[in-house]
Amino acid sequence: MHPIIDLRSDTITRPTPEMRRAMAEAEVGDDVYDDDPSINRLQALSAEILGKEAALFVPTGTMSNSIAIKTHTQPGDEILLDGEAHSMLYEVGLPAIVSGVLTRQFISHKGIPDVADIVSKFQEESLHSPRTSLLILENTHNRSGGVVIPVDVQRKLWEQAQQHGVKVHIDGARLFNAAIASGKSPSEFAQYADTVTFCLSKGLGCPVGSVLCGSHGFISRAKRVRKMLGGGMRQAGILAAAGIYALENNVQRLAEDHANAKRLAEGLNGTPGIHLEEEVPPTNMIYFRTDALAESLITAMEAHGVIASTVSAYRIRLVTHLDVDAQDIERTIEVIKDVATACH
Numbered sequence: 001m002h003p004i005i006d007l008r009s010d011t012i013t014r015p016t017p018e019m020r021r022a023m024a025e026a027e028v029g030d031d032v033y034d035d036d037p038s039i040n041r042l043q044a045l046s047a048e049i050l051g052k053e054a055a056l057f058v059p060t061g062t063m064s065n066s067i068a069i070k071t072h073t074q075p076g077d078e079i080l081l082d083g084e085a086h087s088m089l090y091e092v093g094l095p096a097i098v099s100g101v102l103t104r105q106f107i108s109h110k111g112i113p114d115v116a117d118i119v120s121k122f123q124e125e126s127l128h129s130p131r132t133s134l135l136i137l138e139n140t141h142n143r144s145g146g147v148v149i150p151v152d153v154q155r156k157l158w159e160q161a162q163q164h165g166v167k168v169h170i171d172g173a174r175l176f177n178a179a180i181a182s183g184k185s186p187s188e189f190a191q192y193a194d195t196v197t198f199c200l201s202k203g204l205g206c207p208v209g210s211v212l213c214g215s216h217g218f219i220s221r222a223k224r225v226r227k228m229l230g231g232g233m234r235q236a237g238i239l240a241a242a243g244i245y246a247l248e249n250n251v252q253r254l255a256e257d258h259a260n261a262k263r264l265a266e267g268l269n270g271t272p273g274i275h276l277e278e279e280v281p282p283t284n285m286i287y288f289r290t291d292a293l294a295e296s297l298i299t300a301m302e303a304h305g306v307i308a309s310t311v312s313a314y315r316i317r318l319v320t321h322l323d324v325d326a327q328d329i330e331r332t333i334e335v336i337k338d339v340a341t342a343c344h
């Protein structure tokens, strides 16, 4: 019997023995009093890597985005974001609930925003209109297949946003994937944003955690919002130690996840009933359309030990990560080909 191959998400990774050791040995203190040395170290390291003044450790990417939106905006403001963004689709309406903002959506081309379109949507406060106070960019872009928004596009958007008094926040849940795939440093992306969040609990392999980075002033206001949302943790240095371990050891290996995704796409290409959205996946995600109902394919795959996510009725996502290796990828190709051919 083969072990299960779980490609639902890169969130499913489990900490390795080395990471667990780092966690067990972590020095801790009460972080609400700023007394946790491991959290302080993770925050300093994150700010340094992203080229920002300060950083804040938070439990999840969802909370991090929410804190950023709340800290950047006033109730009644408008925020601009991709209609397929995580903050739009998967954060349970938090921008409306926590921040009281309007969400105005733009349509990107395969995850890449159109600069002119976005600029035309910026609104100044007037007798009639809400003020556009924030632009959110998601890099890599999850629902668009893990695509990387190029640094140059970010730069153009940033320049325009600055001219219009609009802040820019990057949901960089997978910013390190973007950096590794494009051969740029994370700070090259981060320089064109006021704030950036990245997740430790995805490709980097930690059990919990995200980090929000920005200026000193922004982070001290954000810390208050984190407390308000119940995210003021105490001896969470145990978790931060996993984050430090990941930043020191698990960044370069993301290239393996990208290579595995490419091999998986190559192996699936041309399979009857399966239509890859990208023949060459940009990072660690593969999205494909199915002729059969996605759910029926997923159920058949599960019976052979391969788990994936249904995105919509005829759309499936596979994500590569630390807990799947090249051998698992070959088995996944075999299983999906067999199942898809049988369902066709």
Ligand code: TLP
Pocket: 008, 009, 010, 011, 059, 060, 061, 062, 063, 086, 087, 090, 138, 140, 142, 171, 173, 174, 199, 201, 210
């Ligand atoms: N994404 C999850 C699901 O929620 C869809 C996944 O499996 O991909 N930003 C982006 C771009 C994300 O993809 C996610 C999680 C988050 C934020 C939220 O992170 P968490 O799960 O830590 O709240």
